[in-house]
Amino acid sequence: xxxxxxxxxxxxxxxxxxxxxxxxxxxxxxxxxxxxxxxxxxxxxxxxxxxxxxxxxxxxxxxxxxxxxxxxxxxxxxxxxxxxxxxxxxxxxxxxxxxxxxxxxxxxxxxxxxxxxxxxxxxxxxxxxxxxxxxxxxxxxxxxxxxxxxxxxxxxxxxxxxxxxxxxxxxxxxxxxxxxxxxxxxxxxxxxxxxxxxxxxxxxxxxxxxxxxxxxxxxxxxxxxxxxxxxxxxxxxxxxxxxxxxxxxxxxx
Amino acid sequence: xxxxxxxxxxxxxxxxxxxxxxxxxxxxxxxxxxxxxxxxxxxxxxxxxxxxxxxxxxxxxxxxxxxxxxxxxxxxxxxxxxxxxxxxxxxxxxxxxxxxxxxxxxxxxxxxxxxxxxxxxxxxxxxxxxxxxxxxxxxxxxxxxxxxxxxxxxxxxxxxxxxxxxxxxxxxxxxxxxxxxxxxxxxxxxxxxxxxxx
Ligand SMILES: [Zn+2]
Ligand SMILES: [Zn+2]
Numbered sequence: 001x002x003x004x005x006x007x008x009x010x011x012x013x014x015x016x017x018x019x020x021x022x023x024x025x026x027x028x029x030x031x032x033x034x035x036x037x038x039x040x041x042x043x044x045x046x047x048x049x050x051x052x053x054x055x056x057x058x059x060x061x062x063x064x065x066x067x068x069x070x071x072x073x074x075x076x077x078x079x080x081x082x083x084x085x086x087x088x089x090x091x092x093x094x095x096x097x098x099x100x101x102x103x104x105x106x107x108x109x110x111x112x113x114x115x116x117x118x119x120x121x122x123x124x125x126x127x128x129x130x131x132x133x134x135x136x137x138x139x140x141x142x143x144x145x146x147x148x149x150x151x152x153x154x155x156x157x158x159x160x161x162x163x164x165x166x167x168x169x170x171x172x173x174x175x176x177x178x179x180x181x182x183x184x185x186x187x188x189x190x191x192x193x194x195x196x197x198x199x200x201x202x203x204x205x206x207x208x209x210x211x212x213x214x215x216x217x218x219x220x221x222x223x224x225x226x227x228x229x230x231x232x233x234x235x236x237x238x239x240x241x242x243x244x245x246x247x248x249x250x251x252x253x
Numbered sequence: 254x255x256x257x258x259x260x261x262x263x264x265x266x267x268x269x270x271x272x273x274x275x276x277x278x279x280x281x282x283x284x285x286x287x288x289x290x291x292x293x294x295x296x297x298x299x300x301x302x303x304x305x306x307x308x309x310x311x312x313x314x315x316x317x318x319x320x321x322x323x324x325x326x327x328x329x330x331x332x333x334x335x336x337x338x339x340x341x342x343x344x345x346x347x348x349x350x351x352x353x354x355x356x357x358x359x360x361x362x363x364x365x366x367x368x369x370x371x372x373x374x375x376x377x378x379x380x381x382x383x384x385x386x387x388x389x390x391x392x393x394x395x396x397x398x399x400x401x402x403x404x405x406x407x408x409x410x411x412x413x414x415x416x417x418x419x420x421x422x423x424x425x426x427x428x429x430x431x432x433x434x435x436x437x438x439x440x441x442x443x444x445x446x447x448x449x450x451x
Binding site: 013016018019042043044045049053054055084086087090091095097098238239241242243245246 | 271369373398399400408
């Protein structure tokens, strides 16, 4: 087995390990998700400190140990500095990382997801797109890339494109009113359904051009989380409840 | 089972402490067993007493045994200057420099979506009330120079500036990343001197 791995990676999670070190969850371009120790990174003068934080994209030189990787060198490519200046961008960016960390298995290469996360962090950093729509885009894309691509182009049974539709988690698609099976309980307005479908086919930089009403955004969020919940326990996502808190605080102002 | 139930239990108790792995926990357990009776009893009493007596200062959330901590009681302190830190340890690092004459507010953490720590958990509403009530003129933010510390600093700055207060952040000499508690006195002094407007 190769002992050294040189790879581009995004930091998905970073937490203190003992007095000196940090334990990282990295999304590497070559090898997918893996855990690595950054020795001494908690020290203020550590050479590694600047690159083991959330929102880092860097070139990492990793040494494979018995159970974990150890970061031996790293060079920061970008650290998306604007994200941390805006509490909502920060919360969304952390949510993207948390979702990626929870959905991916260790050691399965996922280069498309690497690029998806990189592009969505860049978009938050440049503050061009509607953050809520960017989050919905991210959720749909990551599920699709993991093989849970939702079928949203008309009724799964008869092909009818007239709404309203009913979503079925077990079928992974929509049905019209007539063909609707027992399990397909989640109602889906036609406009929201095509919004979700167009997000699925979109390049990340195009999300900035998308506009949607507050009602559509709410419906899309409910749909996404209903769909996500089928695969992963969304209610356990700290990032989401944090977002709710922040959004509520801002409404109160 | 390799060890008696009492030993196993003590090992498990030590393992709950931060930074203590199974090996260290076992070493500590064996050490405790070689200590004198009185020493062990004193240790147990110190734990219970500290837990019973120590609480948060009602003004700055520093750890204290009284209503107000010694810093808040000290009338010679500059009442218009307030330094916001993440942990009591960070306050100690700043106190050691002898350069800071104001008072503190201790957040006991940083905004962290993954840990579920929001503004309310950090008592940021209480901090804003303190700024208003005590007519603070400058808030010096000394959170850690990492993502969570930065996000916390920007959030507080955004909420405090509308109150008409000057908000600064300690800076120069502190590299990006790392934890403030490990900064030496010289680095910290320079960082305090070169704080910049937020
Ligand atoms: Zn149909
Ligand atoms: Zn106090």
